[in-house]
Amino acid sequence: MVERLSLPKSKINVLLLENIHKSAIDLLKRNGYTSIRTMNEALDAEELKKALKDVHILGIRSRTKLSKDVLASAEKLLTVGAFCIGTNQVDLKCAKRLGIPVFNAPYSNTRSVAELVLAEIIMLFRGVPQRSWGAHEGEWDKTVKGAREIRGKILGIVGYGHIGSQLSVMAEAMGMQVRYYDIVEKLAIGNAQACRSFDNLLANSDVVTLHVPETPETKNMITAAKLAKMKKGAFLINAARGNIVDIPALADALKSGHIAGAALDVFPKEPSGAEEKFKSPLQGFRNVILTPHIGGSTEEAQTNIGSEVAEKLVKYSDSGSTLGAVNFVEVALPPQTGATRFMHIHCDVPGVMAKISEVFSRRKINIAGQYLRTDGEIGYVVTDVLGRVEVGMGIRKELAAIEGTVRTRFLYEAPRT
Helix, strand or coil: CCCCECCCHHHCCEEECCCCCHHHHHHHHHCCCCCEEECCCCCCHHHHHHHCCCCCEEEECCCCCECHHHHHHCCCCCEEEECCCCCCCECHHHHHHCCCCEECCCCCCHHHHHHHHHHHHHHHHHCHHHHHHHHHCCCCCCCCCCCCCCCCCEEEEECCCHHHHHHHHHHHHCCCEEEEECCCCCCCCCCCEECCCHHHHHHHCCEEEECCCCCCCCCCCECHHHHHHCCCCEEEEECCCHHHECHHHHHHHHHHCCEEEEEECCCCCCCCCCCCCCCCCCCCCCCEEECCCCCCCCHHHHHHHHHHHHHHHHHHHHHCCCCCECCCCCCCCCCCCCEEEEEEEEECCCCHHHHHHHHHHCCCCCEEEEEEEECCCEEEEEEEEECCCCCCCHHHHHHHHCCCEEEEEEEECCCCC
């Protein structure tokens, strides 16, 4: 039995940037993708345009910026994998209009981030940052002052999603009282309690930790006014997004002593690489933990992210499944045996389905199944036709000629018997 593919997998070019974990490469190879190029660094816009000339599948992390111009220049690009949680480095709207689904790994590093935050809570309550700093300078401060257990303290979690809720369970197991606030009503886990307002959480928490996405509403959500509403002597932790906290305002609150300490893993402006110097108004505070965006940087998390995103890319390339895409209508598509599969991405306008069906009916080809999803802007149709079809270029050319077509692709042909 011989199955003909739209393009042999050995000729589908994959480019993985920013030192993506080996687990992604291994999974791609196990699934027949052998034309894989890897690079440890991110590329600027002009370098990207050159590198993407013949690339079909692209893998990036947070430092690679896929702008409208870069995406428009990548004529062969089929899909993008963001091997991280955030996707704000990609122009998602442009990618969708070009028919390029973008996949990420929203949950693979949940445990890693939650563990880091819990460790920082303990260190802040025990005064470890300033005592460690002092010990490096020859001091020997064994005083009890400022060193407290976390048991019985109130943890306020802003954003009760996957990370926030997992942290909730871990903190409660350590004896903390958990309060949370989310703009969406969320079911409490364990003995956690929802706060009726953001200000109520700030006023009653011994430590506040932020786990919200980057949106216009969350930008600078922690201002000088919000810091003033926090309990005097409380701690603040941000392992979510850099622009959530007004950094100069936090520095002032630390200087005044209203905020007893802080831990930040993300910043409004982060270095583009190891060669660029990191600068922040929070440098020099002994009661502040600063880490270089490592919340999800554990071996376990990176292994999971590599395999999760690579699997989504393979499923899209192999079968057309868009399940897990962040910018695209989601269609779960199991491979069909004994059928030939075509995909068609188009502007969401009336009449396209009828024209697609007409292409096949004119040739007296029976349709085994059609899968359609639309979102008001883009429509995605996958058509399975019975038996082996002599594809040639006729069907694809006719599908591509339908008004409003963005992209069309022949995925695979039924095997010969």
